[in-house]
Amino acid sequence: MSTVIVTGGAGFLGSRLIERLLAAIDAGELPFAADRLVSLDLAPNRNEDPRVESVVGDLADPALLAQVVGPDTVAIYHLAAVLSGGSEEDFDLAMRVNVEATTRLLEAARRSGSAPRFVFTSSLAVFGGPMPPLVPETLAAQPESSYGAMKAMGELLVNEYSRKGWIDARICRLPTISVRPGAPNSAASSFASGIIREPLLGLTSNCPVPLDTQMWLSSPRTVIENLLHAVAIDPALLGAWRVMNVPGISVSVGEMLAALERVGGADARALVTTEPEERVIDIVCSWPGAFDVERTRALGFRADVDFDTAVREFRDEFAPQR
Numbered sequence: 301m302s303t304v305i306v307t308g309g310a311g312f313l314g315s316r317l318i319e320r321l322l323a324a325i326d327a328g329e330l331p332f333a334a335d336r337l338v339s340l341d342l343a344p345n346r347n348e349d350p351r352v353e354s355v356v357g358d359l360a361d362p363a364l365l366a367q368v369v370g371p372d373t374v375a376i377y378h379l380a381a382v383l384s385g386g387s388e389e390d391f392d393l394a395m396r397v398n399v400e401a402t403t404r405l406l407e408a409a410r411r412s413g414s415a416p417r418f419v420f421t422s423s424l425a426v427f428g429g430p431m432p433p434l435v436p437e438t439l440a441a442q443p444e445s446s447y448g449a450m451k452a453m454g455e456l457l458v459n460e461y462s463r464k465g466w467i468d469a470r471i472c473r474l475p476t477i478s479v480r481p482g483a484p485n486s487a488a489s490s491f492a493s494g495i496i497r498e499p500l501l502g503l504t505s506n507c508p509v510p511l512d513t514q515m516w517l518s519s520p521r522t523v524i525e526n527l528l529h530a531v532a533i534d535p536a537l538l539g540a541w542r543v544m545n546v547p548g549i550s551v552s553v554g555e556m557l558a559a560l561e562r563v564g565g566a567d568a569r570a571l572v573t574t575e576p577e578e579r580v581i582d583i584v585c586s587w588p589g590a591f592d593v594e595r596t597r598a599l600g601f602r603a604d605v606d607f608d609t610a611v612r613e614f615r616d617e618f619a620p621q622r
């Protein structure tokens with residue numbers, strides 16, 4: 301038995317990733333054998349494929365981790381997290397999940413002796429302070445939020461366990477994901493989906509940041525393809541520093557609303573108000589709007605063609621009447 305574990309496997313990205321991993325196994329796309337996928341989450345994963353096992357529990361529980369992570373673990377995707385808005389609101393919970401549980405998971409992987417491939421979903425929120433227009437992977441992290449600080453701590457921990465040879469890390473700094481279906485979440489960047497999703501569904505939405513705010517975006521489909529690619533990269537191609545800026549597209553909020561109007565019409569655009577919200581501005585406007593992704597593109601990661609395509613993909617799947 302060869303197992304791939306997805307923490308946060310019941311979440312938005314985790315559940316989509318598990319579906320995509322099943323297809324990848326069927327198509328022989330993974331460079332290692334895998335015949336069992338474990339979702340480890342506070343919530344159940346409802347995928348009915350018999351290869352998916354849903355383990356419901358707290359990632360911070362070392363006894364649970366010892367049961368789940370074993371010598372058959374070939375890869376771990378560590379996605380479970382308290383997101384940006386939630387981390388700002390509840391520091392203690394965020395520390396417990398984003399830092400302590402991450403450390404315990406790394407320890408469990410170390411003790412398993414299986415040196416699994418380990419994909420960690422970091423974020424552009426690790427950056428802050430003065431930044432060049434194109435942010436390199438090597439720029440010092442100067443986070444301006446609890447979430448960003450905890451992701452930066454996670455990056456260093458994961459990289460160090462990899463340097464010691466206990467795991468084989470692939471640390472992916474993901475762009476902000478848009479257009480994300482479903483309800484708004486606790487991420488400060490939740491509006492980046494809300495200002496497209498809600499109007500396409502005939503609902504009002506507020507844009508809380510200035511229209512010239514530059515966002516670094518990826519569609520869900522492209523992020524999932526990049527996460528699949530991350531686990532498959534030949535370790536010989538990765539240096540000692542395993543942190544990677546995953547490609548995105550740089551789009552201003554004004555351009556996002558123009559794309560909404562092109563795809564959804566003027567009546568959809570008219571549903572978006574522009575009331576500033578300081579809590580969101582403080583977090584989101586400290587994030588960079590564009591990254592140097594020459595290395596990750598050479599490693600085979602991809603970006604969306606343009607934002608209109610991401611909006612059309614959402615419309616076609618969730619609002620086909622538009």
Ligand SMILES: NC(=O)c1ccc[n+]([C@@H]2O[C@H](COP(=O)([O-])OP(=O)(O)OC[C@H]3O[C@@H](n4cnc5c(N)ncnc54)[C@H](O)[C@@H]3O)[C@@H](O)[C@H]2O)c1
Nearest residue numbers: 308310311312313341342358359379380381421423474477
């Ligand atoms: N969505 C984005 O725009 C974005 C951007 C950059 C990075 N990321 C990162 O990608 C990852 C997945 O994000 P998402 O959008 O799918 O978030 P999500 O909130 O939909 O999923 C996170 C999951 O983690 C689970 N979880 C939280 N605490 C847990 C605990 N103690 N034990 C077990 N499970 C726990 C939650 O139940 C949830 O299902 C996160 O690490 C996030 O920081 C997301």
